[in-house]
Amino acid sequence: MGSTTMWERWDSMLPDGTINPGEMTSFNHYALGSVAAFMHGVIGGLTPLSPGWKKIRIQPQPGGTVTSANTRHVSPYGEISCRWEIREDKLHVAVAVPPNSTAQVVLPGLTEEIGSGTKEYVVDYEQDKRWPPQPFKHPFMMPQEDTFVA
Structure with a gap:
């Protein structure tokens, strides 16, 4: 195996930024897709309600420190988009729905x-x-009475 570590053999991207030439190279990991699905479906608010995105739900869910987002999806019917921003206790949302959807x-x-x-x-x-x-305070982090066993 030469000087490569186990991590380098199984990972797609090497520490120097090059792509692993081995057989296990893949960017099609669920971990990567799940983040994108969360960003599109929850933060951006775009989810299909029927196959092919003919019927769509647009429900952006702001939260935490995220105060704006812009997402789009090119469906078989055309581009779907949702852009939102929080300004002065108002949620400003602009949506686009393609033809025949x-x-x-x-x-x-x-x-x-x-x-x-x-x-x-x-x-x-x-x-x-x-x-x-x-912050969550675990019981072991709480102040304890100092007792000694004789």
Whole structure:
């Protein structure tokens, strides 16, 4: 195996940025796809409701320190997009639905079915009160009484 480590043999990208020439090289890992699916479906808010994206749900879910996003998907019917931004306790959303498609737009205080075209929304937005999360204090981190066994 020469001077390569086990990690280098099984990973696709080598520490110097080159691609591993071995047989196990693949960028088609679920770990990479799951991050992209989360970003498109949750942060960007685009998910299919029927095969081929003929019917779409547009439901961006802002949270934490993410205050804007812009995502798009090229479906068999054309480009679907959702761009959103939080400004002064308002959620500003712009959507595009391709021809011969429909979308269910779900925003705080609003659910609407729309056809093809573009549409903009401005709705009230209230930051999640659970943010920022409080640190978890494990029982072993709590102050303990100092006792000695004689």
